[in-house]
Amino acid sequence: MSLFVQKYGGTSVGSIERIEAVADKVAASRAQGHDMVVVLSAMSGETNRLIDLAQQIQDKPDPREMDVLVSTGEQVTIALLSMALKKRGYDACSYTGGQVKILTDNAHTKARIQRIDVERMRRDLDAGCVVVVAGFQGVDDEGNITTLGRGGSDTTGVALAASLDATECQIYTDVDGVYTTDPRVVDSARRLDRITFEEMLEMASLGSKVLQIRAVEFAGKYKVPLRVLSTFEEGGGTLISLDEDDEMEEPVVSGIAFNRDEAKLTIRGVPDTPGVACRILAPVGAENIEVDVIVQNISAVDGTTDFTFTVHRNDLAKAREVLERVAEELGAKEVISDDKIAKVSIVGVGMRSHANVASRMFSCLGGDNINIQMITTSEIKISVIIDERYLELAVRALHSEFELSEPRAAS
């Protein structure tokens, strides 16, 4: 018997009409004989409405009470969907995070799941009942309501699929899958039928915002096949699964990711002594500024080096302030910054076994006279920082260079 966990986001349950449409989809899967667990977000807009109420009282609302408040959003949708399923003649039963014992730590508003008690769900599934679970929420071991943070419903879906050893976790959203790159930039961008967890992680963290990163990590760790599909259109979506080398010929590159939100900072002429990287970055981290790309080249003949990193554009002013202070302490030459940059990356497990992918990328960009300012690489990803004016051009050139518009070899 196959068991599917289906997760529907806020847009998918944003009105009574849409909840009825979700009920149709769930009922259709159930009618095919599949055991069904459904995870729901709050109706779109509802979580923001609740946060707004709280902020009218406290600028920084108490985290424990915030979780009590916002967790009501999903509680509403699970009740309504269960009603809609019963109306269609299907047995259904709704559960809050606390009721199915989604046990988390007590980090309110950003809790992490520790354990799920599946006994009650198993009993319902065995009785042919559709189990409808509130996403995004749990309880700590004292019974306090917790939430997993924004987008946490994806994580709930994957965690339930892992605990119940589900056949597949299906994430229904408003896009119909994962694309080789953003179709708004490249017309011929193609939906991928399959992608590996690692590739998806690189794609997600680089700006293809389809799935919550934590959910993908979780799915990879517990080997839960994850499928992204559209609530509003038909189609098989994209299956995110383990890298199964035997079964398919890997393409070299799976997709092109990019990000326009970064800014670059360089501290020039730093005396290159051991521990200098830490002395530069620790004060930045202490201000809660996240650093993305970091590049340090070998020292110049005078024993100094240049150290460059990127941060989110919103953090540039604060980061620069910190860095000016650090530069003075270290006796560095100067601090320069630039927020007119963009990051472009090629991602693919295939590049592990193919040499020359990097040089092919650089020569392609060079062919269009795009200057590369920084380069970083990992096993399955190569990222470059370029002038933001050339972003679209670079993405289109690379998409074409690696033949991403062509269907992959059969999988």
Next chain:
Amino acid sequence: MSLFVQKYGGTSVGSIERIEAVADKVAASRAQGHDMVVVLSAMSGETNRLIDLAQQIQDKPDPREMDVLVSTGEQVTIALLSMALKKRGYDACSYTGGQVKILTDNAHTKARIQRIDVERMRRDLDAGCVVVVAGFQGVDDEGNITTLGRGGSDTTGVALAASLDATECQIYTDVDGVYTTDPRVVDSARRLDRITFEEMLEMASLGSKVLQIRAVEFAGKYKVPLRVLSTFEEGGGTLISLDEDDEMEEPVVSGIAFNRDEAKLTIRGVPDTPGVACRILAPVGAENIEVDVIVQNISAVDGTTDFTFTVHRNDLAKAREVLERVAEELGAKEVISDDKIAKVSIVGVGMRSHANVASRMFSCLGGDNINIQMITTSEIKISVIIDERYLELAVRALHSEFELSEPRAAS
């Protein structure tokens, strides 16, 4: 140390401003050194909004899911009030019915409280924390969310006060207490400082809609002193407590209740055989029609009798239909009905020990030429059915006859 349970209704927490005002009141009590438990309803309008969502899906929504849905209303207000208390520097912690283990039976949408686990609340109270509990809701022994039905927050307040052996249960509402009669009918109607549970029950069931009857019954059973006060005005409200004869000189009559919603049905010339009352009323009850006043006089010389009772006006047509059928079966003469009637009652534990209260009532009404159509009596209440045109006149005459505008003897 005194412990107060304060319950605030939907109007009292109907907006952020009002929740802030409730926080001020609670904080003031806490600042006086009282231990505080607060029970809240949903923001006014919220429960109806949720019911409306459900009814867009199912005409008769599934009761279990209905409880999951509507219980979110109180969950929102407890979180917001706890935030408002913390903003004021008071420690506060919110709990759903499930979290403080308000254990009920499994009669969804109209569950009854069976037991409350006070351990966690005691711990919080001992630590100086204000405990904020969602009214109207609980869980059954399988952990399913239940609700107590409309107005159930009063019951939650009283049940918590009983379990915690509270000094007083204070019900904050939009009226400032219990009056000798409706001030809209009698200008000089006076707020009662005290009233007994029994009197309050008679007043409530007769139409002075201040408190939920079940809450008053519950308070009487567990001897929880109950105080009704206004959220919006200062004042000591009305204390509902045991009849303490020693402490005060009872007035003969405490208040005048009335009801315009009834209709009267008479079945005439019924053969007066044993069991005839049951043969008349059982079919009415079988149609879920509630019967209020019942009067049967001794039989006439021909061995037949007339049997009269009242029902809610909305049920008149259905009741008459049932009664026509019964009349035919029993060989009765005819069925007549009248919906232009009203019920007026005098209520007071004092009448137990005073003769002639009834004759004083009847002579007062007779003095104004008001014809009495039916009479029923209990130990602490006398009710008459009259033509509805004379209702206001009757209430005013009786209010004056029993000197209800005068303050009671010192209590």
